[in-house]
């Protein structure tokens with residue numbers, strides 16, 4: 231007779247997928263052990279507190295969703311603040327609001343009405359379409375010009391995209407940009423989702439509460455003790471890289487990554503906004519994040535005398551680096567399909583989260599998937 235194992239679930243990875251799954255399983259009376267190879271819980275939403283400022287260690291995270299079930303769920307765990315993402319772009323010392331809206335166009339063309347703005351935009355689009363002489367765009371540069379014309383492309387898209395991908399826009403495929411939304415209102419709210427904000431007290435509070443009362447082991451890499459760990463639970467929830475689970479049997483999946491240069495500055499307010507994009511190719515970084523603005527508003531900004539900024543550099547990935555953005559090209563798509571088919575044959579393991587699904591997911595999607603995973 232088979233003896234019942236010590237745990238119902240071994241959950242590999244204490245990111246949002248693992249934490250939400252563990253929370254639900256625990257509520258359902260299941261005994262869980264959650265492990266993470268890092269020294270902290272939270273996965274990529276983890277924040278390091280520096281002088282009272284929550285620093286988003288793995289890149290700026292802004293929670294936004296239109297999914298009311300997800301929004302109600304996260305709010306049942308922690309309150310969210312009123313942060314609204316309204317990034318600024320800097321190009322050759324000029325400031326522009328993002329996303330592209332009437333404030334942006336006023337700075338660019340001095341147009342003050344939707345009608346006069348549309349006229350400029352349409353005339354620039356027409357020039358780009360005329361240059362194509364009926365062809366469909368061959369590359370990202372042609373595609374972007376056909377969608378929004380020369381000025382927006384050159385000032386706000388070209389340099390930023392070339393830094394992001396490490397290649398000239400005229401060598402990048404057109405399909406990367408499908409739509410470039412343009413707003414004819416004075417609305418700097420980047421997301422069009424119904425709900426957005428940052429957990430009050432930071433993301434760590436959300437994850438700590440999800441994992442409250444659940445046995446957690448940090449600095450514990452599943453692959454260092456695989457045989458033993460596979461024996462201690464009835465089922466495994468695996469949220470690490472799918473290719474690693476199968477010992478890279480078909481080869482490695484590839485990513486793009488970001489490196490961060492963090493600086494503590496002795497001024498209270500460096501750039502006056504959480505997110506500032508540098509769209510000029512001459513500046514090597516893509517963005518500067520000033521973390522305090524995610525959680526401190528108005529005069530509150532001055533309640534902490536220092537500030538922390540991170541410069542973001544888009545970087546080529548190699549094994550050992552943080553795997554951030556999956557590459558959806560033909561090779562990687564084919565490879566993932568092979569791993570996925572091996573995973574579907576495995577009834578004892580639930581694969582979930584961004585690394586096991588090899589997909590870029592926003593946080594709300596990961597939470598939704600974890601809320602819907604079968605327990």
Ligand code: FAD
Nearest residue numbers: 243245246247267273274289291292452470583584592593
């Ligand atoms: P992760 O957070 O990566 O968690 C997986 C965990 O598994 C990690 O802690 C890892 O250490 C652990 N693990 C892996 N292998 C092992 C192993 N062998 N043994 C033990 N543990 C292991 N989403 C938004 O909605 N808004 C944003 O503004 C936003 N900004 C982002 C910015 C960047 C730079 C990136 C890369 C992503 C951003 N996202 C954002 C997406 C967001 O980070 C993810 O949706 C979410 O964090 C994924 O959660 P996860 O649990 O799937 O993965």
